[in-house]
Amino acid sequence: MTDLDRRPTQFGSRVAVAVATVAALVVCTAAGAPLAGILAVVGVLGGTWAVERVDGETNVERATGSVALVASTLSVATGVLLSARSNGGLAVALVASAVLATALNARVDMERESVKPAESALDHSALLVGFGVLAAAAYHLNLGWVVLLAVAGTASGVHAAGTLAQFVSLQVLALVVALLLPRALSTLDSWLPGEPASDNFGFLERVGLELSDVPRSYWALLAAQVLVLLVGSQLFDQFLDLLSVLGTGIRLLLGSGVLHAPLAGFAAAAGGVLLAELLRRGLVAWGGNYPPKTLGYAAGGVVTVVVVSLALAVPQISAATRGAFGGQAWTDLGAATVVLFAVGVILAAAAFLERFVSTTAWLPFSPVLPVHGVGFAAAGGLLFVGTVAAAEADAHPLVVVGGIAASIFVWDAGDYAARLGRELGRGAETRRAELVHLTGSALVGLVGLAVTTIVLYGVGPASVPGGEGTAIVALFSALAALGVLVWLLVSDDDESAA
Structure with a gap:
């Protein structure tokens, strides 16, 4: 008899991921970083698939997962670096993290053991890229002749x-x-x-x-x-x-x-x-007790070294890439050395950040995070803060309110899917019950958005002078009303369940 899969139900978790993805892309676009948002969001979605893939049973699964994980990490890093040139840098990083938390909670167990294979893939890939840096530098400097x-x-x-x-x-x-x-x-x-x-x-x-x-x-x-x-x-x-x-x-x-x-x-x-x-x-020593498994984890680094070296051997690609890096190091050490060094730093930073978040960063928030569905709760908070950061980047007020409503919806939908998954199992037929619940949550968000629209474009201009202060007061008034409605809805669900 197999154990019951107690991960969040498929329908509710997929809806939460879809809403978080759409909201993240809209917020990034409103913050003035649409391309960066696409790269970051696509990267975190691919990274989620890679985390699940690299934990597979076969070496092919580990190798493809490692390659996908490295590519996804580079996509996210590229998006965040592009967004840093605009005012939406913080917003892109936060909402992409929200999508990552939602997708991870939807697909994998939110436990330390579930991400250890991904950590190993990042570690081994970064090490292989480091050796690639040394080899590229030795080749460019003609170290043998030296x-x-x-x-x-x-x-x-x-x-x-x-x-x-x-x-x-x-x-x-x-x-x-x-x-x-x-x-x-x-x-x-x-x-x-x-x-x-x-x-x-x-x-x-x-x-x-x-x-x-x-x-x-x-x-x-x-x-x-x-x-x-x-x-x-x-x-x-x-x-x-x-x-x-x-x-x-x-x-x-x-x-x-x-x-x-x-x-x-x-x-x-x-x-x-x-x-x-x-x-x-x-x-x-590096290969350990099962070298093929280690090689599977390191496949991302091997593919990266080969692809970068071959691509930069093409003069047109090398010239186009030099504009992004440039500097004296490009001439002294070679194109492949500089690019691979940057890739290695990104992979090492990603591995460090993953360990820090999974072991230390969440501890101050542990009293307020739920035992189950922690990823959805964190995603709601990250999407909320990211939307507020987009407001600082002159995002439209309706986008801000819509993003905050989406953050609450993601948390509510994910939490409900997590509760049903714990009680009935991931494969249980719960679509009808979830559809009713999610419809109510969506109506609450639409009501909040309508109230905000009326306040911003109806009551506000007719009653008080415009300006930044008025917008802030109207915004937080609408958010307060939205929070009360959500609290009433959740309370009603708890009473019904009891």
């Missing part, structure tokens, strides 16, 4: 510094090889199939040593050589002159590089093996 030139410059500088510098560098290379070789050979042995063997690499295993095996007297001797090199390397040359032909041979041997080259090759190979092992362990 490293090779640095090594060549160092070798040339050591060769030109004199015989003592060549002798000291030879000892340092020998120490590095001796210290790295045992670890590199052990790593290679662990990579080979079968049981580890002690004779796979022959004499090479006997060359290596541990750091504690190096005598302190040798460290002191090496330090003295470095000190002589810094003070006056000509002393070593004078010593070689005393050796006559032997000194000349030592100079030729050290200067030819026949001793340095193989040691440098061994050091590079051993370092490469250890670096590869470090990367392998990092990938294993």
Whole structure:
């Protein structure tokens, strides 16, 4: 026997989402940010679908959900950033958050566990985008050639510094090889199939040593050589002159590089093996107990890196995008580096904001939020405040009143759907009862809108002088009347239920 699905009923929750969406778009348009509102609202609706999708059972569901979540996050961020250029920036962010809260409460359980897969998708995608930033910067800066030139410059500088510098560098290379070789050979042995063997690499295993095996007297001797090199390397040359032909041979041997080259090759190979092992362990730790699941969560970051890199390789797209970013970094680090860095910051900020809201930000409001239907209640409050913010952006008074009426309707419809879902289950046939209830709520909103229209365009101009003060008084008078009517309606529903 399966557990009863106690999420809000489908009909009432869908009506609440539809009303919140329409109200949000109207408020954004009235605030002077229609395009920003569309991007933000479409983004939060897509994000809601992605949150549900990324919690699926298959890797395909997780991957598609991760990609949709990243795309939705970028859409919302683009909308909010566009709205920041106008007076409606705060309104867009608030009403989009209201739509998000409504849609989440309608589709998923409003519990911490329900959003953890989405958190993982954002975290892993942001990490992959961060690696993409490093790779793009390395490619633009030709980091491989830079490293090779640095090594060549160092070798040339050591060769030109004199015989003592060549002798000291030879000892340092020998120490590095001796210290790295045992670890590199052990790593290679662990990579080979079968049981580890002690004779796979022959004499090479006997060359290596541990750091504690190096005598302190040798460290002191090496330090003295470095000190002589810094003070006056000509002393070593004078010593070689005393050796006559032997000194000349030592100079030729050290200067030819026949001793340095193989040691440098061994050091590079051993370092490469250890670096590869470090990367392998990092990938294993990142992949966790089930790497395909982790890769599914990270699919959004992978797709973002690929799409951005390929798109910016097109000159027309790169030129059009540069107008939005520009700056010296675009020239110094490359287009893909700058854009991917911005995307990574947005994803990291979204992950942080989600955690903050779900764990901390709601605590001050917990005494007034209902136990069930918390998303609908929060959506009503956010839509209310967002509508008031739109009023500050010179939105039409009727739009303001309509938005506030919609906020109350969203809360009422969602709360009723949540109560029915808790009692009867999400799949119960409750459409007729909900339709009756929602019709009453809609009539209350229409009455409030009609009263406001009469106050603004009838009674107001005929009785008192116009102006900002009059509009505010009329607005809040209408809101007070609307609040009383809603309270009476809810009280009547509670009495009927009892």
